[in-house]
Amino acid sequence: MxxxxxxxxxxxxxxxxxxxxxxxxxxxxxxxxxxxxxPVTLAYQTYGTLNEARSNCVLVCHALTGxxxxxxxxxxxxxxxxxxxxxGPGKIIDTxxxxxxxxxxxxxxxxxxxxxxxxxxxxxxWGLDFPVITIRDMVYAQTKLLDYLGIKKLFCVMGGSMGAMxxxxxxxxxxxxxxxxxxxxxxxxxxxxxxxxxEVGRQAIMADPDWAHGNYxxxxxxxxxGLAVARMAAHITYLSEAALHRKFGRRLQDRETLTYGxxxxxxxxxxxxxxxxxFVDRFDANSYLYITRAMDYFDLAQENDxxxxxxxxxxxxxxxxxxxxxxxxxxxxxSRAIVRALNAVAANVSFVEIxxxxxxDAFLLDEPEFHQTLQGFIEGAAVSLGxxxxxxx
Amino acid sequence: MxxxxxxxxxxxxxxxxxxxxxxxxxxxxxxxxxxxxxPVTLAYQTYGTLNEARSNCVLVCHALTGxxxxxxxxxxxxxxxxxxxxxGPGKIIDTxxxxxxxxxxxxxxxxxxxxxxxxxxxxxxWGLDFPVITIRDMVYAQTKLLDYLGIKKLFCVMGGSMGAMxxxxxxxxxxxxxxxxxxxxxxxxxxxxxxxxxEVGRQAIMADPDWAHGNYxxxxxxxxxGLAVARMAAHITYLSEAALHRKFGRRLQDRETLTYGxxxxxxxxxxxxxxxxxFVDRFDANSYLYITRAMDYFDLAQENDxxxxxxxxxxxxxxxxxxxxxxxxxxxxxSRAIVRALNAVAANVSFVEIxxxxxxDAFLLDEPEFHQTLQGFIEGAAVSLGxxxxxxx
Numbered sequence: 001m002x003x004x005x006x007x008x009x010x011x012x013x014x015x016x017x018x019x020x021x022x023x024x025x026x027x028x029x030x031x032x033x034x035x036x037x038x039p040v041t042l043a044y045q046t047y048g049t050l051n052e053a054r055s056n057c058v059l060v061c062h063a064l065t066g067x068x069x070x071x072x073x074x075x076x077x078x079x080x081x082x083x084x085x086x087x088g089p090g091k092i093i094d095t096x097x098x099x100x101x102x103x104x105x106x107x108x109x110x111x112x113x114x115x116x117x118x119x120x121x122x123x124x125x126w127g128l129d130f131p132v133i134t135i136r137d138m139v140y141a142q143t144k145l146l147d148y149l150g151i152k153k154l155f156c157v158m159g160g161s162m163g164a165m166x167x168x169x170x171x172x173x174x175x176x177x178x179x180x181x182x183x184x185x186x187x188x189x190x191x192x193x194x195x196x197x198x199e200v201g202r203q204a205i206m207a208d209p210d211w212a213h214g215n216y217x218x219x220x221x222x223x224x225x226g227l228a229v230a231r232m233a234a235h236i237t238y239l240s241e242a243a244l245h246r247k248f249g250r251r252l253q254d255r256e257t258l259t260y261g262x263x264x265x266x267x268x269x270x271x272x273x274x275x276x277x278x279f280v281d282r283f284d285a286n287s288y289l290y291i292t293r294a295m296d297y298f299d300l301a302q303e304n305d306x307x308x309x310x311x312x313x314x315x316x317x318x319x320x321x322x323x324x325x326x327x328x329x330x331x332x333x334x335s336r337a338i339v340r341a342l343n344a345v346a347a348n349v350s351f352v353e354i355x356x357x358x359x360x361d362a363f364l365l366d367e368p369e370f371h372q373t374l375q376g377f378i379e380g381a382a383v384s385l386g387x388x389x390x391x392x393x
Numbered sequence: 394m395x396x397x398x399x400x401x402x403x404x405x406x407x408x409x410x411x412x413x414x415x416x417x418x419x420x421x422x423x424x425x426x427x428x429x430x431x432p433v434t435l436a437y438q439t440y441g442t443l444n445e446a447r448s449n450c451v452l453v454c455h456a457l458t459g460x461x462x463x464x465x466x467x468x469x470x471x472x473x474x475x476x477x478x479x480x481g482p483g484k485i486i487d488t489x490x491x492x493x494x495x496x497x498x499x500x501x502x503x504x505x506x507x508x509x510x511x512x513x514x515x516x517x518x519w520g521l522d523f524p525v526i527t528i529r530d531m532v533y534a535q536t537k538l539l540d541y542l543g544i545k546k547l548f549c550v551m552g553g554s555m556g557a558m559x560x561x562x563x564x565x566x567x568x569x570x571x572x573x574x575x576x577x578x579x580x581x582x583x584x585x586x587x588x589x590x591x592e593v594g595r596q597a598i599m600a601d602p603d604w605a606h607g608n609y610x611x612x613x614x615x616x617x618x619g620l621a622v623a624r625m626a627a628h629i630t631y632l633s634e635a636a637l638h639r640k641f642g643r644r645l646q647d648r649e650t651l652t653y654g655x656x657x658x659x660x661x662x663x664x665x666x667x668x669x670x671x672f673v674d675r676f677d678a679n680s681y682l683y684i685t686r687a688m689d690y691f692d693l694a695q696e697n698d699x700x701x702x703x704x705x706x707x708x709x710x711x712x713x714x715x716x717x718x719x720x721x722x723x724x725x726x727x728s729r730a731i732v733r734a735l736n737a738v739a740a741n742v743s744f745v746e747i748x749x750x751x752x753x754d755a756f757l758l759d760e761p762e763f764h765q766t767l768q769g770f771i772e773g774a775a776v777s778l779g780x781x782x783x784x785x786x
Contacts, residue, residue, distance in 0.1 A: 033653040132653035132654060191643075192637040192638050192642055192659075193632075193637045195661050196637060196661050196665055199657075199659075199666075200629065203665075204622045207619060209602055225596075226600065228596070228600070229593060229622065232596060233626050236590060241584060241585070247585075250584075250585065250692060261525055262525075262599075264592075265689075266585075268588050268589050272593065273592075273596070276596070293655065296659065299643060
């Protein structure tokens with residue numbers, strides 16, 4: 001396989017972390033819609049060292065508003081990477097043994113080609129001229145990155161939420177390139193309720209006059225209010241009622257009594273507003289439209305005549321699925337449907353539902369049982385593939 | 394008790410229905426906030442005939458976006474009243490036997506005093522100068538209406554959702570005026586998650602430039618987009634995931650394939666947009682702010698030092714609570730907490746959780762087990778009070 005690459009620096013396959021890498025593909029990308037997109041750049045990070053056999057790569061797929069900064073300092077937020085608890089030297093995804101790669105998704109806003117990047121045909125930001133992309137397109141672009149890095153087969157592909165959708169897509173579309181797949185808090189298709197919540201977010205953005213029909217960058221505006229409202233609505237779905245009750249309940253914010261007004265009397269209001277208005281500093285509104293759309297379109301059953309099991313026939317991939325009891329955005333039943341379909345074709349699958357009251361966001365948090373589950377699976381897979389394990393190191 | 398009334402026509406206590414009644418209170422209303430509101434008008438409907446003993450009144454309390462048009466044609470929407478299945482001649486709330494009253498809540502936008510009505514001090518719409526009102530204020534205003542109608546004691550007060558909050562307030566604040574109370578799909582306090590959803594709706598409205606800091610009526614604008622987004626977000630919470638899946642699933646709207654765009658590809662998107670944009674024709678954005686705030690503030694435990702049972706000590710009221718299995722906005726656990734508190738003071742209470750996949754909205758729908766439950770309770774209460782029953786009529 002010839003690496004599909006020209007303009008980027010040599011791949012950084014050593015050292016931790018290799019910061020702010022970019023790959024611009026040599027060939028245009030033919031999207032699922034049939035549209036040909038060019039040029040395509042992927043911004044990515046790597047952590048750890050690729051072994052000689054190029055067999056120790058863990059591809060991490062990020063969620064809707066995630067990014068490639070899995071570990072260490074995130075230059076945009078100044079905070080630790082979103083999976084800093086899980087990935088790093090000596091951690092469960094041990095960068096002393098594994099070569100971890102994470103790319104900003106196609107359509108994203110952290111350096112990969114997306115609606116806020118410049119459309120070479122016009123010299124302006126793509127805006128709504130950017131083609132609608134799908135989870136399949138995101139993964140297809142990632143295959144080009146792995147080609148470039150000379151990685152024919154992943155040791156493991158893993159991710160939560162929209163990351164889990166990419167994991168499923170990888171394992172179903174490129175089973176020969178995946179040894180192990182770990183979809184966490186995910187689904188094989190986006191539910192009606194989740195499409196509905198995404199539609200509310202999109203409508204909130206498009207309702208903001210500063211969105212300017214998607215042309216806000218050219219007009220030097222930012223649809224802050226619409227994007228903040230979209231984020232607030234979405235943020236509620238990432239938590240559980242129990243988590244909100246435990247964190248905030250009906251406690252008041254810096255006051256003794258109700259003010260009989262529309263200020264944020266309750267802590268939960270203040271928290272939501274903060275979530276909304278800090279989000280707009282780090283995320284592009286059009287990217288939000290495109291990425292939510294990609295999730296809505298995802299449906300592995302539909303493309304197999306409604307029979308999900310057909311997607312997995314003869315799969316050599318070993319799966320580990322994880323769900324969380326209080327996750328109502330991607331409830332356990334969604335993971336169970338995948339497990340049932342994998343069982344129907346006698347695939348290699350393990351599944352754990354983690355008891356947690358933290359809702360969907362639990363996949364980002366330091367949940368001991370969750371981490372133990374991953375550790376057991378990763379170590380077992382490493383043994384099977386003859387990679388160093390925690391004990392052999 | 395002297396009827397507190399002057400400017401309204403004689404009370405219509407006969408005939409079905411008595412349309413578009415209004416009562417303007419003679420005295421100002423002292424609100425829970427301490428603010429004195431005047432004048433106060435309540436728009437209300439009555440159905441059926443008040444008996445000589447004035448003992449057959451059923452007060453119906455409406456929900457957030459409900460109104461006084463319980464039965465028959467709603468002049469605003471042209472649709473049947475919101476409880477037409479339940480209330481009417483020969484129906485469970487039988488207007489051949491009961492005198493049914495429903496008033497638009499204080500703060501509402503269907504004729505009762507609220508932010509869209511004229512502030513006599515300025516000659517302009519109240520807007521944000523309207524005082525924040527509470528569930529207690531809504532109920533206090535209703536007591537004045539009953540005073541005017543000469544009704545000292547209600548046979549029954551009933552309502553769902555925010556209506557259930559008013560029912561609880563009635564039964565706790567005026568136990569001597571309530572024989573039976575039926576709070577349906579309700580709670581004794583608004584949860585953190587529900588406050589969060591309300592805050593999203595308020596932020597969506599306030600983010601709309603056409604809201605004009607609440608002054609849109611004076612500026613001849615309507616914050617349609619913001620109010621529509623608020624309604625869309627709320628509407629999802631009224632249904633269950635199962636109901637959305639059954640009604641829409643991932644079915645496409647008037648098309649064979651995905652369009653790779655931001656049109657409403659999915660039926661659920663089209664439905665939500667319709668819900669949002671028809672709502673703005675019948676509801677006032679500022680009313681939405683005020684009424685959601687009233688719900689957020691509701692907390693019967695807090696005002697009893699956190700011990701809900703103290704609210705019910707010595708209560709003579711007979712309660713019937715109803716919840717629905719798939720209601721995640723006011724889940725069964727909320728009703729159960731009330732039942733436990735009532736049991737703790739040995740109150741007269743029955744409780745039924747109805748098996749339904751229709752979510753919170755089930756209280757508005759023709760659910761046979763729900764209706765049977767109400768019928769059993771209402772008939773039993775009628776026997777106890779010596780009112781005619783279905784069989785004696």
